[in-house]
Amino acid sequence: MKNLYRPIESVIEDIREETANIKTYRFRPKEPITFEAGQFVELTVPGVGEAPFTPSSNPNVTDTMEITIMEVGSVTDALAKMKVGDTVGIRGPYGEGYNLKDFEGRDILIVGGGVGLAPLRSLILALFDDIDKYKRISIRYGARSPADIVYLDLLPDWEKMKNTEVQLTIDEPHPDWTGTVGVVTVLLEDLAFVTTVDVDQLPLDTSNAIACVCGPPIMLKFVNMALLDKGFKPENIYHSMERNMSCGLGKCGHCMLGEYYICKDGPVLTAAQIAKFEDPF
Ligand SMILES: Cc1cc2nc3c(=O)[nH]c(=O)nc-3n(C[C@H](O)[C@H](O)[C@H](O)COP(=O)(O)OP(=O)(O)OC[C@H]3O[C@@H](n4cnc5c(N)ncnc54)[C@H](O)[C@@H]3O)c2cc1C
Numbered sequence: 001m002k003n004l005y006r007p008i009e010s011v012i013e014d015i016r017e018e019t020a021n022i023k024t025y026r027f028r029p030k031e032p033i034t035f036e037a038g039q040f041v042e043l044t045v046p047g048v049g050e051a052p053f054t055p056s057s058n059p060n061v062t063d064t065m066e067i068t069i070m071e072v073g074s075v076t077d078a079l080a081k082m083k084v085g086d087t088v089g090i091r092g093p094y095g096e097g098y099n100l101k102d103f104e105g106r107d108i109l110i111v112g113g114g115v116g117l118a119p120l121r122s123l124i125l126a127l128f129d130d131i132d133k134y135k136r137i138s139i140r141y142g143a144r145s146p147a148d149i150v151y152l153d154l155l156p157d158w159e160k161m162k163n164t165e166v167q168l169t170i171d172e173p174h175p176d177w178t179g180t181v182g183v184v185t186v187l188l189e190d191l192a193f194v195t196t197v198d199v200d201q202l203p204l205d206t207s208n209a210i211a212c213v214c215g216p217p218i219m220l221k222f223v224n225m226a227l228l229d230k231g232f233k234p235e236n237i238y239h240s241m242e243r244n245m246s247c248g249l250g251k252c253g254h255c256m257l258g259e260y261y262i263c264k265d266g267p268v269l270t271a272a273q274i275a276k277f278e279d280p281f
């Protein structure tokens with residue numbers, strides 16, 4: 001039986017700088033690690049500690065795993081100093097993945113903020129692998145400034161995918177930016193609630209669409225309000241809940257939100273599941 005506590009030695013094969021403090025690492029584990037979009041892993045930097053991250057690579061690729069990581073503290077700073085050829089430990093995956101069967105035949109809205117696009121990238125790549133199963137995919141992404149946009153080189157390829165659109169915004173006006181300005185909720189203003197008529201003419205049919213959201217807690221709060229206001233059903237809005245975690249296995253209680261263990265029942269929870277909590281984010 002697989003020992004879920006055992007970190008698998010994984011060699012850093014590639015490091016790509018996304019922004020000044022965010023890098024995408026490609027790891028090659030000594031044995032394949034399979035995961036579903038939405039699940040997370042615990043990454044150990046030897047001698048420093050471990051922290052939870054959601055892979056940003058395609059779940060259908062198991063011999064390597066990419067993770068996009070922002071430097072914020074001890075583990076992530078130590079990782080940022082590591083080089084190609086160095087070794088880390090990866091254990092997992094943990095939590096529940098998205099139920100992609102439930103996404104079939106529907107419009108999918110992806111809303112990311114900052115490094116929050118990273119966990120959503122594995123979902124986006126999984127959706128692209130089966131693009132004909134979904135009606136339309138709309139990716140709406142907000143970053144602080146042009147220099148804070150992750151996957152800048154990949155976004156044009158995403159836009160070329162069938163029935164897919166990508167919209168970007170930055171928080172404040174910037175001399176290098178001619179696109180939309182404002183926090184990510186400005187990209188949700190065109191969403192429409194339809195009950196009848198020709199839904200194909202509209203940007204998204206919010207009455208039946210799925211929304212997947214990841215970003216800082218304040219963003220989740222305002223995006224949640226905006227989506228409910230636009231007619232999304234609470235059970236169709238999935239939030240990535242990035243709580244502090246320890247065991248990752250539903251044992252230590254570090255990650256609890258009411259009756260939910262975010263590490264086990266999440267990390268993705270629907271707006272319906274968290275509706276009763278005063279400040280779930
Ligand atoms: C399920 C899950 C998935 C995640 N996926 C990703 C991912 O794909 N990419 C990624 O970069 N991060 C991700 N995170 C966040 C990541 O786990 C933390 O940034 C990491 O634990 C920080 O560890 P550290 O030792 O470097 O910092 P610490 O030394 O533990 O913390 C240093 C400082 O950073 C602050 N801090 C800790 N966590 C966060 C946070 N999430 N946001 C802002 N400030 C924080 C602390 O309050 C403290 O002030 C995820 C978290 C969870 C729970």
Ligand code: FES
Nearest residue numbers: 246248252253263
């Ligand atoms: S992290 Fe230990 S119970 Fe969730």
